[in-house]
Amino acid sequence: MSAEETAAPAAPVFSLRRAALAYGDRVVWRDLNLDVRAGEFLAVLGPNGSGKTSLLRVLLGRQQLTGGSASVLGGSPCRSGTRIGYVPQHTSLPAHTALRARDLVRLGLDGHRWGPPRASAAARRRVEELLALVGATPYADAPVARLSGGELQCVRIAQALAADPRILLCDEPLLSLDLNHQRSVTALVDRWRRCAGTAVVFVTHEINPVLGMADRVLYLAHGGFRVGPPDEVMTSAALSRLYGTRVDVVRVRDRIIVVGAPDESTVHDRAAGHGEGSNGNALS
Template sequence: MEPVIRAEKAALAYGARTVWQDLELEVGAGEFLAVLGPNGSGKTSFMKALLGRVPLSSGRLSVLGRPPGRAGRRLGYIPQQSTLAGQAALRARDLVRLGIDGHRFGLGLPNRSAGRRVDEILAAVGAAEYADVPLDLLSGGEQQRVRVGQALAADPRLLLCDEPLLSLDLRHQRAVTELVDARRRSHGTAVVFVTHEINPVLGMADRVLYLARGRHRVGTPDEVLTSQSLSELYGTQVDVLRVRGRVVVVGAPDEPSGPHRPAPQPHAAHPGARGEQRSTRRGTPRGKQGART
């Protein structure tokens, strides 16, 4: 089966600054990939590349077997929590309805059929009780539930989540991540989840893409989130500690703002690269613990 995402020697640069390079990656159906790294490391740029909003500097990238930006309704997108400019007057059900047929020219689904579908989605994401409430009256966590519903409305094969947990408390972080993971498990939807805080999704992630200093590591959480792996990635001593069931990364330097050209990485530095055997599969115990990046 063709992978949902395929990157071959993919590189992205802004002027003289290399964001990441030599990325070899395949994401399969039903896989959960967590994308980690400090501010400015290229996490959101990776998401933009998948959406077709920024071009690669070199290499190849395909999404659902097509060039980025041409996956259509087979791709769902949950953005960062943001202002509701132009949407504040919409009700929760209106936003989900846009996910069903807002992309279409002309007539969409019949009102009765679309209404039933909206009600089903709102119930599935736990937002039925505020279906008719304007978005600007909802809490941040409630708004994100509705955005999850909007992203799932078109029954996507791939779900891109760009920092959807920002500004949410732990209860709402758990609610949003559980909704996303439930969709993955029930429908085989692949998930790419960009996050600063890995703990809420570590138990769900099959693999991690960690970006830093123009370099990257790909592998299982146990392979990537180690002192040795991250020290090699950052080029300085970084400690990964287990504290009360959570993994805390200590000593990771901030991402430099100026240009940098990372040295080429050896082949062995890509444990999750295409063609290599994955060491774990979903459902296999890994003894995971929480992590903070």
């Protein structure tokens, strides 16, 4: 047996142990055990109110769990700092915003420091490299408020990658984007994680744009979860058991359509129950 075969698996970049999140009496999810390793692409799905964005906030150290524990890069989430890149949900910016695209990327390098940015040749080169990486060089000097949704998301990805993060958190980055821009954004994220070994946690309402990229899916609903490879999670049996009602998952060519999932109000009203995991991440 070779040394590679006997070597222990790399330590996870973040771990959740019996993690729980609740708002008052409403349990969003509980008993969530999850390890994510370098280079892994985890897609996070679920209806509104299922705790997808809250999960990212926990990993960023901005929200406390109500039970269990979270470890990020070997320590508490609040100590991870610039080693986590964050791409927020797409929102339009006020028309008077003075920042240019290159200024937004530059904030990813030194926006966490007090005082004006340091005018160094190395920082300028890094900004140019990132702009080129995401294809934003042609509009580098355009005010960010004038960029299209797809252009702005590409610039935000460049900003998130500025400090070479070990974990990239993407919160619904495809909202309001047309199909072409969805493809360009997902391809950018996937290419980076494959080249740099960055772990990606990609929150989305629809699996299809990332179906060919996701190593695993974390589906949050009904106060529980299901986690595993897409072919195990995105099935009628798995989602029906998670929701507690009949859900049909239909595959058409290379697309998945989920039919019959309860609406968000039903999920909120029935937020007590357990979900199931797989691949060593089952609820106990």
